[in-house]
Amino acid sequence: MRLLMIEDNESVCQMIEMFFMKENIEATFIHDGKRGYETFLREDFDMIIIDLMLPGMDGMTICKKIRETSDVPIIILTAKESESDQVLGLEIGADDYVTKPFSPLTLMARIKAVARRGRTASHSNDAGDSILQTTYFKISKTTREIFYEGKLLEALTPKEFDLLYFLMQHPRQVFSREQLLERVWGYQFYGDERTVDVHIKRLRQKIATENHPFLHTIWGVGYKFDETE
Template sequence: MKILVIEDNKSVCSMIEMFFAKEGIIGEFVNDGLEGYERFKTGHWDALIVDWMLPSMDGVTICRKIREEKYTIPIIMLTAKDSESDQVLGLEMGADDYVTKPFSPLTLMARIKAVTRRYQNHVPQEQNGILQTDHFKVNKNTREVMVDGELITNLTPKEFDLLYYLVEHPRQVFSREQLLERVWGYQFYGDERTVDVHIKRLRKKVETSQQPFFHTVWGVGYKFDDSNKAN
């Protein structure tokens, strides 16, 4: 496993590096936000650990830019900020997990293993406009959706667009505003219940009581996860 760590506290870097060595993980450490972001784009990584407060570019901006560019790498954010609103912001911008300082290296290692395992098992495979997950097969060209081998024939065009976008970004949490902008294609300054209505319809059309796919993250928005361990 190869992990990029963007962290300006050298003591924290030394501690993480020591535990990486014990776990057989190759770690590369960058102390500047902008430099770390550029290094991320030029390498191949299994996970990214990024501090919130960094010189040149903060960790939240790094997360947001990575997700906007559709990278599906697992991201863990490190920060001394521990308020609920800070955690919500970090998750909203694309972090998969959130570890507050001071932290136990053993806890961090457990989080790394958990998020990388989820990505390895459930990242959708895309080929020729077709997304394939454990339960879904979504064809962007024919606009067909199959769930566990069953064709779903009653989706509206916008329901399909919303479903495709969420399936394309598994486990990533999006606010209603983000979904309005990225799926509807414009900034929406009115009633955000448009997203709620479409999510409700998707749930009714493709979910079962035993297998939810579209999950509400309270205080943030929605995410897609078709694994059996979704929270």
């Protein structure tokens, strides 16, 4: 696994690097936003970790520019009190966020979850395509493509695809935010329910129609996928 971490605090990078070495993660650390984005353009990475407050180019701009050309998983690092930044980061394409100050173990849990999903997708490819067909949608887990009434849905992030695919696998079944974090994101609940809420909001903007919202909120419980309502 090759990972790019764009973080201007060198002490944080040195601390995280020790954990990466233990986990056999090949990491590149860049301390300037502009140089970090240029490094992303030159090389291939399996995951990007971006601090929002960076010299040269801020993390929001980097995240947005990456999403214009790539669906590589992105984790953003934010200040604990910057809730608006966390939500905005998710809305422009980040897959998750970790708040500062953070535990290296928490960050590693996020990274490992991404790695597990990658291995699962690889095994699925080896076994042949996995097609899920509903009344309105056709979704291929191998090619990671979703068609709505025969038209390809573009601009879905990896996490949006995973979330929609999971909910489509369980039509009309209601899942809490905690359950979705565990089943889709791959880690136990850490108090960041907003991650699920923002991804549901983004999916609604991309797939909902006037007659069919598809993704329904069950107040006090969670969310479900239902084409019949």
